Amino acid sequence: MLPVRFERPLAWRLLFGGCLFSLLALNGSAFAAEYGDLSGQFLFDGEIPERELLVRKGDAAAKDAAVCSAESVLSDALVVDAETKGIANVFVYLLRASDVHPDLKAGSEEEVVFDQKGCRFFPHALFVRTDQKVRVLSDDPVSHNTHTYPLRNQSVNFLLQANDRKGETVSNPIPELLPMKVECDIHRHMRAYWLVLDHPYAAITDEQGKFTIEKLPAGTHKLRVWHELVGWIDREFEVTIAAGEKTEAPPVKVPAARFEEN
Helix, strand or coil, rough: CCCCCCCCCCCHHHHHHHHHHHHHHHHHHHHHCCCEEEEEEEEEEEECCCCCCCEEECCCCCCCCCHHHHCCCCCCCEEEECCEECCCCCEECCCCCCCCHHHHCCCCCCCEEEEEEECEEEECEEECCCCCCEEEECCCCEEEEEEECCCCCCEEEECCCCCCCCCEEEEECCCCCCEEEEEECCCCCCCEEEEEEEEEEECCCCCCCCEEEEEECEEEEEEEECCCCCCCEEEEEEECCCCCCCCECCCCEHHHHHHHHH
């Protein structure tokens, strides 16, 4: 005897398929709502200071003067926007993350670029993840060296020849607790900072002091806020992220005196 086949009615199959689709769509919506974006701004509270002059244009006494003093070099340590009073190069980050949005599990790029031009580092402040490499380049017709000062990773100190556009790569597989200093020992005025984390929840303020961190887990977080002249502006910058929404933190004014304490 041939086995009997029980065919499900077409209406039943359509109903089941529709329910499954609705369930998947519902889960997708709920999943998307578990995260939200954060933005904010850090402002200088006081009279805007002039940027420190590190190398004067035409200074024949400067190291590699033909290149390094071809133009005046101003410090990037404290850069305040004249219009908004926004403070650039402030690091805002979550120290640890137990939950990371699936889109951000890995760095968007395998490498991030760290360049040198006019005897300055570009960018002055850099965020890099542990699964990314930093490719160090030079666009100057003189030699530079790159010397890192991490707390947890292996320090590096290597020479780049003039106009090296292939460069060297640096790996930092361990997350750091705070931004590390990076210097050129040949040209002592050259300094930058790298923040290394094993998750994506960090930002560096732009020229207007603004920052955005995307797809943070919903809930309350205590972020760290760090600037090279101040150290900790705030070790527990508390924000509450609304699920599926863009949260804007109130602007934070940092007193001018804080930049003169260290």
